[in-house]
Amino acid sequence: MTDPLYGEDPEPSELSPAGLLYVPVRPGPSARATRLFRTPLGRRTAVGFTSERRLVATLGSEQAWIRLAEPALRALTAPLGVTTVTVNPQFTAPAPAPVGATPAEPVPAPALRAG
Template sequence: MDVPLFVPVRKTGCADALRVFRTPDGARTAVAFTSPVRLALVLGADQPWIRLCEPALRALLRDIGVPGIVIDPQAASSQPAPHAAA
């Protein structure tokens, strides 16, 4: 049986859209949490979410070209990581 994951979304009119984040090196990724409490601790109690199993989340991510999932991150950012000057 697949473990449910709690995935942050953005409300867009009548639909929900997955929130995409950035890793510290700037790569696009999704985040998912093992409980709504963990999600609220990182993203705030007002953050909307949906519940998905991992295979369903991976299928959605594949459609939008996002390769990874970070489960239960301690901090998350939806802003691009700054690039170091060469």
Template sequence: MTRTPLADDPEPVEPAPAGHLCVPVRPGAHGVTLRLFRTPVGGRTAVAFTSAERLRATLGAGRPWVPLSEPALRALAHPLGVHALTVDPVLTAPFTRGPAPDGPVPAIPYPGAPRPGTPCARRTGPTTRETAA
């Protein structure tokens, strides 16, 4: 099903998904809450899938979802400042469970952290051991 273009619109209109979309949600205090995602460049977007199988293939099994139409999803996301809608995202990696670590994961110090064996602060004035002659 495609949208009919206006008579004065020189550009073709993109087709809209027909029927209900599978929209990922999270359990909330009063039911469920819409899950929002980030685009590769960091913008917020609502995400929907055309089938439950595509949702499970992308997000993994056991993720809660609700059926919504595109206008209903846009109406929910718009007050939150989210104007983008991504349908059947393909630029995501499939869900895989990584290997379990054998031991504790070592902490990676941030660049400004002092290294072992180096003083944390430098003394710039006279020390208490110095005496005036």
């Protein structure tokens, strides 16, 4: 059996793959674990970047990463109920402070001068 040609197939058999991605990871108990993020609406999503430059611009140079193909990233996160992969997000918010942590002092705005 041969795979259908995508130009002739109204519904391709695969989702449009993003290819090899730079995937943010964190240390785990026995190995690295894929970092999961939340969309603006609060749904969990796996994240991948098409270049190291894009990952560093969004998450910083200290962020550890591994290379994974999009189907592999989906396969790793599906058992966790994560079905969305976001490619090249451009905005991230800082993690919330732990419960009971003292909030940082606000930085005062510069004084306006009359001129």
